[in-house]
Structure formats: structure tokens, C-alpha cells
Amino acid sequence: MRLPAAALAALVVVIVVVEGILALEPPTLFLGAADWTGHLATTAIIVAAIPRPLPRALVIGAFAALLIDLDHIPDLLADEGINAQTPRPVTHSLLTVLAIGAIAAAVRARLPRYGDFALGVAIGVPMHLLRDVFVGPGVALLAPLYGGVVEGPFLLYLAGLIFVALYAALRPRPVQRRA
Numbered sequence: 001m002r003l004p005a006a007a008l009a010a011l012v013v014v015i016v017v018v019e020g021i022l023a024l025e026p027p028t029l030f031l032g033a034a035d036w037t038g039h040l041a042t043t044a045i046i047v048a049a050i051p052r053p054l055p056r057a058l059v060i061g062a063f064a065a066l067l068i069d070l071d072h073i074p075d076l077l078a079d080e081g082i083n084a085q086t087p088r089p090v091t092h093s094l095l096t097v098l099a100i101g102a103i104a105a106a107v108r109a110r111l112p113r114y115g116d117f118a119l120g121v122a123i124g125v126p127m128h129l130l131r132d133v134f135v136g137p138g139v140a141l142l143a144p145l146y147g148g149v150v151e152g153p154f155l156l157y158l159a160g161l162i163f164v165a166l167y168a169a170l171r172p173r174p175v176q177r178r179a
């Protein structure tokens with residue numbers, strides 16, 4: 001699928017499928033699947049909008065950042081523990097972003113072969129958290145130091161996503177000439 005079509009398809013997935021399912025407040029398992037789908041579609045739209053080809057490993061890393069949601073598993077097992085004071089696990093925070101950024105920098109310096117993947121994860125995690133700010137109960141960005149929740153209006157997220165998807169679909173592309 002060409003990137004413009006992929007961006008518009010991902011936008012439809014976010015608007016119709018994901019947000020429609022989330023509005024129904026389904027059981028946790030379906031809620032998680034819809035949320036993951038929304039994160040994947042959002043990442044696809046942003047990647048499609050980037051005007052130059054990206055290294056495959058960087059793109060895979062950006063999508064792999066979805067794995068930060070594995071931190072919800074203890075809550076699903078009824079062991080809220082440290083997450084009891086925040087709407088999302090405390091690892092959904094800027095401290096995690098900084099830690100992953102530092103790890104990515106170290107990987108790029110010491111293991112250049114994996115540098116693009118590490119950079120993709122370091123870019124993908126803040127994208128993930130940005131969506132979480134606008135969808136659902138918000139994020140305690142300064143956790144575990146401070147539990148104040150940051151929330152944004154969903155319509156702002158949706159307007160931004162529509163803008164980026166339209167840019168990805170409609171931006172001029174260089175004509176490729178056959179030799």
C-alpha cells in the first residue's frame with residue numbers, strides 16, 4: 001500500500017474503529033486491543049507524513065514503542081501497587097522517556113548496528129505518551145515524583161491527526177524516472 005493511502009486508511013481506523021470501540025467502554029481486553037490499534041494507526045500516520053525515506057529499523061522501533069503498554073499487566077492482575085495513584089502505570093512518564101533516550105544514545109554509540117532501532121523506540125515512546133494525554137484518563141507525566149495528571153482535549157488530537165494524515169496523503173512527491 002502506498003504511504004498516502006496508508007495514512008488515510010489509518011485515519012479511518014482511528015476514527016471509526018478505535019474511537020468507536022473506546023466509546024462503548026468494552027471489557028478490558030477489547031479496550032486494550034482498541035488502544036493498541038489506535039497507537040499503531042497513529043504511528044503509521046506520523047511515519048507516512050515524514051517526507052524522506054526512513055531506515056526500516058527506525059520505523060520498526062517506533063512501532064515497537066507500543067510495548068510500553070506491557071506495564072499495564074500488573075494492574076490487570078489486580079496488583080495496582082505503585083500505580084494506584086495514577087491513571088496509567090508510572091512508567092508512562094517523562095522519566096521513562098529520558099531513560100529510553102539515554103539508552104538509545106548509548107546503543108547508537110556502542111552498537112551502531114542497532115542504533116536506528118533504538119532511535120525509533122526513543123521517538124516512539126513520546127509519541128505513545130502524547131496520544132495517551134489526549135485519549136483516556138490522561139498521563140501523570142512527572143510520575144513517580146508527582147502524580148498530577150495531564151489531559152488534552154480529544155478533538156485537538158483528532159484535528160492534529162487529520163491534518164497530518166492529509167499532509168501525508170496530499171504532499172507532492174518527487175517523480176521517479178525509470179532508467
